Amino acid sequence: MNSLKxxxxxxxxxxxxxxxxxxxxxIIMNLIIRGPGNFFGASSLGTLFxxxxxxxxxxxxxxxxxxxxxxxxxxxxxxxxxxxxVIMLPQELGMSVPVAWIFGILAALAISAVGGFxxxxxxxxxxxxxxxxxxxxxxxxxxxxxxxxxxxxxxYYGAYDTVLFGFLPVAALIIVGVLLMxxxxxxxxxxxxxxxxGANPRNAFAAGINPTKTIMKAFxxxxxxxxxxxxxxxxxxxxxxxxxxxxxGLRSLAACxxxxxxxxxxxxxxxxxFGAGFLVLIQNAVYYFFNFLQDILTGFQxxxxxxxxxxxxxxxxxxxxxxxxxxxxKETLKQGLSRQLKRGEKFAKQ
Amino acid sequence: xxxxxxxxxQSPAAMTFIIAILLLIVxxxxxxxxxxxxxxxxxxxxxxxxxxxxxxxxxxLIGGGLxxxxxxxxxxxxxxxxxxMQGQDGNxxxxxxxxxxxxxxxxVINGAACIKIGLPPMIVTIAIxxxxxQAQYLFAADGKSLGYAGPALIKSVSYKIGGFLPAIVxxxxxxxxxxxxxxxxxxxxxxxxxxxxxxxxxxxxxxxxNKIILLSYIFSGxxxxxxxxxxxxxxxxxxxxxxxxYAFQSLIAVIVGGTALSGGVGTYSGSxxxxxxxxxxxxxxxxxxxxxxxKNISYGIIMxxxxxAYNRSSAVRQ
Numbered sequence: 233m234n235s236l237k238x239x240x241x242x243x244x245x246x247x248x249x250x251x252x253x254x255x256x257x258x259i260i261m262n263l264i265i266r267g268p269g270n271f272f273g274a275s276s277l278g279t280l281f282x283x284x285x286x287x288x289x290x291x292x293x294x295x296x297x298x299x300x301x302x303x304x305x306x307x308x309x310x311x312x313x314x315x316x317x318v319i320m321l322p323q324e325l326g327m328s329v330p331v332a333w334i335f336g337i338l339a340a341l342a343i344s345a346v347g348g349f350x351x352x353x354x355x356x357x358x359x360x361x362x363x364x365x366x367x368x369x370x371x372x373x374x375x376x377x378x379x380x381x382x383x384x385x386x387x388y389y390g391a392y393d394t395v396l397f398g399f400l401p402v403a404a405l406i407i408v409g410v411l412l413m414x415x416x417x418x419x420x421x422x423x424x425x426x427x428x429x430g431a432n433p434r435n436a437f438a439a440g441i442n443p444t445k446t447i448m449k450a451f452x453x454x455x456x457x458x459x460x461x462x463x464x465x466x467x468x469x470x471x472x473x474x475x476x477x478x479x480x481g482l483r484s485l486a487a488c489x490x491x492x493x494x495x496x497x498x499x500x501x502x503x504x505x506f507g508a509g510f511l512v513l514i515q516n517a518v519y520y521f522f523n524f525l526q527d528i529l530t531g532f533q534x535x536x537x538x539x540x541x542x543x544x545x546x547x548x549x550x551x552x553x554x555x556x557x558x559x560x561x562k563e564t565l566k567q568g569l570s571r572q573l574k575r576g577e578k579f580a581k582q
Numbered sequence: 583x584x585x586x587x588x589x590x591x592q593s594p595a596a597m598t599f600i601i602a603i604l605l606l607i608v609x610x611x612x613x614x615x616x617x618x619x620x621x622x623x624x625x626x627x628x629x630x631x632x633x634x635x636x637x638x639x640x641x642x643l644i645g646g647g648l649x650x651x652x653x654x655x656x657x658x659x660x661x662x663x664x665x666x667m668q669g670q671d672g673n674x675x676x677x678x679x680x681x682x683x684x685x686x687x688x689x690v691i692n693g694a695a696c697i698k699i700g701l702p703p704m705i706v707t708i709a710i711x712x713x714x715x716q717a718q719y720l721f722a723a724d725g726k727s728l729g730y731a732g733p734a735l736i737k738s739v740s741y742k743i744g745g746f747l748p749a750i751v752x753x754x755x756x757x758x759x760x761x762x763x764x765x766x767x768x769x770x771x772x773x774x775x776x777x778x779x780x781x782x783x784x785x786x787x788x789x790x791x792n793k794i795i796l797l798s799y800i801f802s803g804x805x806x807x808x809x810x811x812x813x814x815x816x817x818x819x820x821x822x823x824x825x826x827x828y829a830f831q832s833l834i835a836v837i838v839g840g841t842a843l844s845g846g847v848g849t850y851s852g853s854x855x856x857x858x859x860x861x862x863x864x865x866x867x868x869x870x871x872x873x874x875x876x877k878n879i880s881y882g883i884i885m886x887x888x889x890x891a892y893n894r895s896s897a898v899r900q
Contacts (some may be wrong), residue, residue, distance in 0.1 A: 297598060360834075367879070465822070541713070544716050552706075
């Protein structure tokens with residue numbers, strides 16, 4: 233019983249706790265509004281994952297950068313870049329779809345390399361550099377595809393939408409795949425460098441880590457995940473659109489911070505997962521809640537503008553609430569560290 | 583080259599002004615038929631408008647923060663102005679009060695979120711601007727506003743004195759005067775510079791840091807709202823999110839005017855010069871009649887070059 237309590241205390245102090253609480257609140261809201269049967273049914277879970285895999289993946293990518301203390305607000309429009317590349321290459325050049333996917337990922341890597349160059353090498357503040365990059369990417373997208381068009385062969389988007397074994401959506405597998413990638417990277421030297429550079433670049437440099445190279449590599453890793461997310465988006469939409477999902481940049485940022493990732497060198501991917509889950513589930517809950525109200529109260533019309541407004545307001549509230557707890561956690565971490573250092577000195581003096 | 587760098591460091595405002603004039607000359611050389619009264623009139627008007635929007639941003643940046651809500655507040659103020667005025671001048675004063683109150687409220691939310699909750703200002707102001715952008719659609723059906731600004735207000739902005747000078751410069755005398763007083767002559771201004779330079783040192787020397795920062799956000803909200811109202815008069819018909827890109831534009835204008843992202847330095851004259859440069863740049867790109875995507879790409883690349891020249895974090899290796 234005591235060890236259970238200890239592990240709960242440890243979990244409470246972990247970075248993912250705040251995100252976890254909010255995520256649970258969002259799940260409970262969904263269960264209340266839709267009923268467990270409806271919510272956990274295969275088709276409803278399948279649609280949930282299929283529709284939202286892009287934003288979840290993009291949040292995971294953004295998390296990598298946030299841990300290093302940088303960010304990329306152009307990550308949304310980069311999805312559109314991958315989307316137009318993946319659609320136009322088979323359409324205009326007759327390339328096969330899987331090869332086009334590779335080029336899509338390469339496009340994401342290339343633009344991330346540019347972003348990484350601006351932030352890591354030229355040392356332009358990441359918020360400004362990536363904001364400016366948004367304009368460039370928008371222009372490139374429209375040059376590649378000037379009007380929304382295109383299609384995806386049915387076998388591909390059909391495969392994306394299926395639910396294996398009755399309960400495992402393919403989209404969820406993609407997310408799990410990226411998470412496994414992260415778990416592998418976290419255990420490498422590069423993974424440790426990401427945390428070190430994010431916490432204090434100067435100290436990391438003094439310890440022999442090269443912040444420029446680490447941030448550059450982090451941007452490339454983010455580019456890889458963005459490429460996968462772009463392919464997910466293409467499969468979900470089965471069409472192309474050069475100027476879509478620009479807002480994913482801001483939303484992935486908000487999701488990460490809701491999950492507790494607001495500080496550099498702190499947090500884990502589970503923060504991002506919970507944050508993205510909260511965002512997605514809140515939108516889901518608001519949507520179904522208003523549908524429910526419309527069914528019950530005859531003549532109750534609510535425009536999608538109100539739905540957007542309310543779910544954005546809840547997101548803002550989530551943001552405001554979490555950082556209170558996240559600050560407390562960071563304080564605990566700092567105190568713990570200082571206590572450890574002091575104890576070490578005591579031993580040294582002896 | 584070294585001399586140019588030294589000049590740039592010493593007086594970024596003057597440097598920006600020179601670059602702006604050079605860009606203007608280049609535009610006239612490439613497109614000689616843009617050298618007329620209308621072009622000058624519209625450049626002056628847009629520069630004034632951007633300088634008003636950048637006024638609040640200057641204050642916030644000097645204090646060490648960031649305000650992304652400038653664009654959203656401007657757009658909301660414009661939508662509300664046209665919505666409430668409905669083409670009549672009658673309730674001008676009331677509309678002014680409502681709009682300024684809206685700006686102040688947003689400023690309070692921004693400031694409170696940054697100070698009390700300790701969120702990084704960039705994140706919270708972006709989220710709030712997103713929310714305000716959504717809220718505009720509640721006022722404007724399908725994004726188009728439901729009315730026009732009153733004729734007297736429109737005239738006070740767009741009437742061309744002597745045939746080419748837009749009357750908006752009269753507003754500039756007031757606003758620029760307020761800004762120069764705030765930054766250079768008032769105690770608040772001095773304290774703002776200190777807070778932006780080193781928050782902890784300022785707190786230790788007895789400055790009420792939280793109050794200073796909160797006030798900077800409130801000023802920013804009020805100034806942006808006022809700019810939005812004037813913008814509504816300029817555009818006559820506004821749609822939702824019409825001025826949203828002023829957030830980024832004001833930020834760049836302030837930064838190339840010599841105010842650092844980290845705070846503690848900067849002048850309003852720099853922001854005015856920055857506003858001129860941004861307007862000339864926009865005008866130049868339009869005058870070149872480039873296709874939209876090429877315009878976007880050039881705009882982004884030039885932004886990046888300017889950011890590189892004007893604002894870089896210090897190197898880790900020292």
